[in-house]
Amino acid sequence: MGVVTSRSALSRQHQVSAETGFHRCWYPIALARDLSAEVVLGRDVLGTRVVAYRDRQGRAVVQSAWCPHLGADLSLGCVADGHLRCPYHHWSFDTAGTCVRIPSGDKIPSAARIFTYPTAEAWGLLWAFNGEQADCDLPRIPGAEEATTCFEAGERGRRDWETWIAVSNGVDFQHLRTLHGLPAGVVPERIEVEGTGIEFRTGNDYYLQHGRISGTNTFAQHLRVGGNDMFMMFSGVPIGPGASMGYFVAGVPKEQADRLSGVRKMMDQLSEEDAPVLAGMRFRRGILTASDRHLAAYFKYVDGFPGFLPPQA
Ligand code: FES
Ligand SMILES: [Fe+2]
The missing domain is CATH 3.90.380.10 (Naphthalene 1,2-dioxygenase Alpha Subunit; Chain A, domain 1)
Incomplete structure (x- = not known):
């Protein structure tokens, strides 16, 4: 009989497995009014950590919070020139998650990306879809606009x-x-x-x-x-x-x-x-x-x- 770790037992009990992740749903991440172009919010959700901020056009952005360089928490960084900048060595990421700047001048590795979630704002909430592309409608309230x-x-x-x-x-x-x-x-x-x-x-x-x-x-x-x-x-x-x-x-x-x-x-x-x-x-x-x-x-x-x-x- 194999070893059953508490993590895997808990995962099974809660229908969450490390292999399949969390359900492909629209999830509320923050109150829309807390989102700004000046502050990078950090949220522990979906078994990981994400950042949320507004881009130059005011659109909401939700991305993975872990820097692909050494794993610094990007919510401790800032938005500079429209790009999310890591607090540690100042790698910068655009709103699609691509690294666009490394201050040392080194060639930017193609793998230097952070995951970007589809986002929407509705009913005063910032929503992020757990998937590369949203494949279901935003939650709605029956009979209400x-x-x-x-x-x-x-x-x-x-x-x-x-x-x-x-x-x-x-x-x-x-x-x-x-x-x-x-x-x-x-x-x-x-x-x-x-x-x-x-x-x-x-x-x-x-x-x-x-x-x-x-x-x-x-x-x-x-x-x-x-x-x-x-x-x-x-x-x-x-x-x-x-x-x-x-x-x-x-x-x-x-x-x-x-x-x-x-x-x-x-x-x-x-x-x-x-x-x-x-x-x-x-x-x-x-x-x-x-x-x-x-x-x-x-x-x-x-x-x-x-x-x-x-x-x-
Ligand atoms: S850990 Fe983010 S730039 Fe080094
Ligand atoms: Fe109830």
């Missing part, structure tokens, strides 16, 4: 759980009543599982829920209760196996802006109620019953989700 929504984006900090396990909440209709104490809702007849998302609608005359899972790390929903619309997005990015950073977006139609703080409070409460359970779990796909059928479909969807490991991650 940024232009007509009054919204607030925020960070929840480090969470001691996997994002994909937290997202299973979105199709765990039993826990809404048992853990959150909400009135018995209407369980959708079916959930639509497509390649990189899951969507469902349920409700009655008084209550409507339109939910969407994007990738394996974002759950968003439009709730209409007694004629009042609420928009919520819960997202996260893995730091490594068993740990993640949480983000959220709360929203209401622009003409009802005074209700935003109420939606925010409701999201805070839901998150606080979920937190101790998620943090304390030893997750397993245990004994599922008929009421867990949507959860079972979600677990199958996660099993088939492709991964990606950036070069030199």
Whole structure:
């Protein structure tokens, strides 16, 4: 029998293997308002470290933080003349990740590159796609457009759980009543599982829920209760196996802006109620019953989700 290291055991348990990397999803990396052309942000995400900054045109750039020369942390560097400059020997990289300058004048090796993630800004968040090219849509909130929504984006900090396990909440209709104490809702007849998302609608005359899972790390929903619309997005990015950073977006139609703080409070409460359970779990796909059928479909969807490991991650 071979040696099972704690790392490989943990990786298997959390469906994260060193060979396949993290899921090919859009991940929130930072609040868009924290991004600037002057400061290079550093973030420990996806089992590695990335930098984030704005280029001369104001576009967001997310790249590997490890310098290919000796491995210095590029987030300790700066953006000079539109290029990311390493703090150690001042190698400089363009927004595509190519090394464009070595101050000593040495020939620039063709391998002197840093990985550059596809990026987007939406709902007040900076998103990076874990892959060379994005092959799925940005997470969206059903029924909501940024232009007509009054919204607030925020960070929840480090969470001691996997994002994909937290997202299973979105199709765990039993826990809404048992853990959150909400009135018995209407369980959708079916959930639509497509390649990189899951969507469902349920409700009655008084209550409507339109939910969407994007990738394996974002759950968003439009709730209409007694004629009042609420928009919520819960997202996260893995730091490594068993740990993640949480983000959220709360929203209401622009003409009802005074209700935003109420939606925010409701999201805070839901998150606080979920937190101790998620943090304390030893997750397993245990004994599922008929009421867990949507959860079972979600677990199958996660099993088939492709991964990606950036070069030199
Ligand atoms: S470690 Fe970055 S330039 Fe030397
Ligand atoms: Fe929950």
